[in-house]
Amino acid sequence: MGSPTGGDVVTAAVLIIGDEILSGRTQDTNLRDIARYLGVHGVDLAEARTVPDVMEEIIAALNALRDRYDYVITTGGIGPTHDDITADAVAAAFGVELYEHPEILGMMTARWGDQLNAARRRMARVPVGGDLVKNPVQGPPGFTIGNVFVLAGVPQIMRGMLEDVGPRLRSGAVVLTKTVRVEGSGEGAMAAPLEAVAKAHPTMSLGSYPFFGDGIYGSNLVLRGRDPEELAATVIELIAALEAAGVSGGREVESV
Amino acid sequence: MGSPTGGDVVTAAVLIIGDEILSGRTQDTNLRDIARYLGVHGVDLAEARTVPDVMEEIIAALNALRDRYDYVITTGGIGPTHDDITADAVAAAFGVELYEHPEILGMMTARWGDQLNAARRRMARVPVGGDLVKNPVQGPPGFTIGNVFVLAGVPQIMRGMLEDVGPRLRSGAVVLTKTVRVEGSGEGAMAAPLEAVAKAHPTMSLGSYPFFGDGIYGSNLVLRGRDPEELAATVIELIAALEAAGVSGGREVESV
Numbered sequence: 334m335g336s337p338t339g340g341d342v343v344t345a346a347v348l349i350i351g352d353e354i355l356s357g358r359t360q361d362t363n364l365r366d367i368a369r370y371l372g373v374h375g376v377d378l379a380e381a382r383t384v385p386d387v388m389e390e391i392i393a394a395l396n397a398l399r400d401r402y403d404y405v406i407t408t409g410g411i412g413p414t415h416d417d418i419t420a421d422a423v424a425a426a427f428g429v430e431l432y433e434h435p436e437i438l439g440m441m442t443a444r445w446g447d448q449l450n451a452a453r454r455r456m457a458r459v460p461v462g463g464d465l466v467k468n469p470v471q472g473p474p475g476f477t478i479g480n481v482f483v484l485a486g487v488p489q490i491m492r493g494m495l496e497d498v499g500p501r502l503r504s505g506a507v508v509l510t511k512t513v514r515v516e517g518s519g520e521g522a523m524a525a526p527l528e529a530v531a532k533a534h535p536t537m538s539l540g541s542y543p544f545f546g547d548g549i550y551g552s553n554l555v556l557r558g559r560d561p562e563e564l565a566a567t568v569i570e571l572i573a574a575l576e577a578a579g580v581s582g583g584r585e586v587e588s589v
Numbered sequence: 590m591g592s593p594t595g596g597d598v599v600t601a602a603v604l605i606i607g608d609e610i611l612s613g614r615t616q617d618t619n620l621r622d623i624a625r626y627l628g629v630h631g632v633d634l635a636e637a638r639t640v641p642d643v644m645e646e647i648i649a650a651l652n653a654l655r656d657r658y659d660y661v662i663t664t665g666g667i668g669p670t671h672d673d674i675t676a677d678a679v680a681a682a683f684g685v686e687l688y689e690h691p692e693i694l695g696m697m698t699a700r701w702g703d704q705l706n707a708a709r710r711r712m713a714r715v716p717v718g719g720d721l722v723k724n725p726v727q728g729p730p731g732f733t734i735g736n737v738f739v740l741a742g743v744p745q746i747m748r749g750m751l752e753d754v755g756p757r758l759r760s761g762a763v764v765l766t767k768t769v770r771v772e773g774s775g776e777g778a779m780a781a782p783l784e785a786v787a788k789a790h791p792t793m794s795l796g797s798y799p800f801f802g803d804g805i806y807g808s809n810l811v812l813r814g815r816d817p818e819e820l821a822a823t824v825i826e827l828i829a830a831l832e833a834a835g836v837s838g839g840r841e842v843e844s845v
Contacts, residue, residue, distance in 0.1 A: 334642045335642060336611075336641065349637075351796075352590055352794060352813075355633075356592075356634070356766070357620075357621045357626075357634070358844075361621075364639070367613075368613030372612060378612070378613070379641065380641075381610075382638050383620070383637040384636055385592065385635065386591060387590070387591040390591070412797065413776050413777045413780045414776055414780045415788075416590045416797065417797075450777060452777050452780030453780075455780075508612070510612070520670055521712075522704075522708075523708075524670045524708030527671065531671055539672070540670075541668065542609055542615070543668065555614060
């Protein structure tokens, strides 16, 4: 289905940078956090990619995504070690140099004094033409250049940095979500009424997410749209369509 | 860094299909499970993409990935509802038709009898030239065509289907992992010795994954390589290089 249409649509992509995700060592949670954050700000997350800590891979993915979407948010690869090459890759993608940002260098000098070694100074580097993204948690800031926001990979820090991203985004109409939960019926019984209701509301997005286990099975039918009145009416319509198809017990629940 | 080189390298990509991931409704865990499974089978996960339930997006991503990597594993979008369009998209990407697979249809008829409606029959469709992927958990099988494996999105079912994927993969040399944990030092102090050791072992991959919280901070230095003797020797070399740089207490821990 993709995102609901109708109203002003602003799009974003997430670029997750890091061998640790692709090796299975680390469970990414940043994508979900960013998706939810963007949703609240009326921005649709349209695509996500995960690439290794390899210069050409980061550059190619970043250029593909920033050409296509209104915004790109990257996570990971901005630390002090040799495998942290995101700043280099972003600068190369934009065809600009990196320079040591005086504000970051000042913060780092205050923090580290004569322990401010070459590795730590790497984290003061920002592409020419870039601007800082505040880091309220720990360590140096992220940065933004063009339509790209470069955030940390550590989830606590990433979430903190996100708070300085939202106010800079052009907002679209916020996508609202409602969920109809049906227990004791399979998706196969719900598919026809769900499709009929989806077809009657072409700007909305209706999806079915089955669950089973603990002796309970069924599906959460998720309705997403930008018009609150249409959304509320569609919930009632869907429950009625399910009942007409012999699927009873559908009820609106808190969306998760 | 990317994956270690040296030895026979077999690559794969994961294509996650589903609005529910991009809306932030669902936390994906399949990527990590697949990454670990592939690692055990000597296959490097080189890239992952997440796309919405939109035909053209799935086709474009699938064609880009299957051209480039040895294998592609997709998750999601193979249920009975209208938003489940993965089979259609895979068939379109390969330029073939879908047909109702007699084996699946037989299973479904046995299960559903005269309740086998049009929606459920959708799940019996397989691209011409495709082969089935066993589903030991619940519901109809997945399928494979060319170098693409099409699995369910529900994690329990996806993991079950994976067991029928491994035996069909050409195996590369397995990547082995060791972890050196350092507490009480920041990454900035470890960067120089870590980089020096990384440069001395160009076919290996060394990364730094900092942690903090609960009053403990430090970093897990992860070493990955295909040669077990070189890997073991490099752990000792790294701990020594850290100590020489004034970072003590590095110790090998169980890799997670």
